[in-house]
Amino acid sequence: RKEVEQDPGPFNVPEGATVAFNCTYSNSASQSFFWYRQDCRKEPKLLMSVYSSGNEDGRFTAQLNRASQYISLLIRDSKLSDSATYLCVSSGGTSYGKLTFGQGTILTVHP
């Protein structure tokens, strides 16, 4: 079983739609969680950190449920520029600093 699991998609949504991605993790010792964005043939870039209290950054809302070991990302009012692969990432536990990636969820926003 993968340590971080995501639905690979692809998700194809029209501009303006709301889309939600989910992720589960198996290592209960993981301490920090993130959503990264990766454009085609580019490096991963941090989108946002994820906290148990939930956090919002503009159109993006992330949520962590430690009891269920579940992480979510909600994108409201999708833009064409949101098209990318979204990576669910955990960190911490026994290996400080090491990031553990999910396989990524592909999002395509169309006109």
Place this chain on the structure above:
Amino acid sequence: EAGVTQFPSHSVIEKGQTVTLRCDPISGHDNLYWYRRVMGKEIKFLLHFVKESKQDESGMPNNRFLAERTGGTYSTLKVQPAELEDSGVYFCASSPRTGGGYTFGSGTRLTVV
């Protein structure tokens, strides 16, 4: 501020040859990481340097891979001899000693034929 720089951006080599990848982290970043993405799979951790010391090399696939970070500055990752399954994108990342602020390089796309 210059970002994390990786060289080369692409490399195509024959099976059995040797390839050396280089990573220049952000100046002053003590932590340096190597990751790899094989086609169709998730990005996976290879190893972690703190300055010149290997903190964690649990992700290194086998002894054909050798990573060094002389003087705690740039790092090299050598694959010798390369096999077909080594093909993928190798990412380097760095972060400050206090943690956080992870920055990835643009990666080296390695193709072994």
